[in-house]
Amino acid sequence: MKISIGNDHAGPSYKNVIVKFLKEAGHTVSNYGTDTPDSVDYPDFGHPVATDVEEGKADFGIVICGSGNGIAMTVNKHQGVRAALCWIKEIAILAREHNNANVIAIPARYTSEMQALEMVKAFITTEFEGGRHQRRVDKIACN
Incomplete structure (x- = not known):
């Protein structure tokens, strides 16, 4: 599986834990995140992830910032991207099952690294359930 990841200054350690897991599991990872705690602008790291998902270069995206909100808002500006802000594993599962989310947004300041890894x-x-959920997902995009 191909996965793109991006993070701002709140998430370098989270990214490192997640990337290590993904690579050990045999996934290909495109890393657009910063590696330092120096202040940066999360859109600079979210847009490349969203573009990969939008263009089919990645199966999934993972984005990380302090609250998860700013970077989720950023990637959701891209057509075909459905980013879900998740703070526990059960929300991540429902985001896939019911919303066919293709990007997970993680709030680094409100979850632990282990919680983030479990969510990823x-x-x-987790597979999308389709059925009645497909009708709803079809109504998300403004075309």
């Missing part, structure tokens, strides 16, 4: 594991292994 659940997110990338």
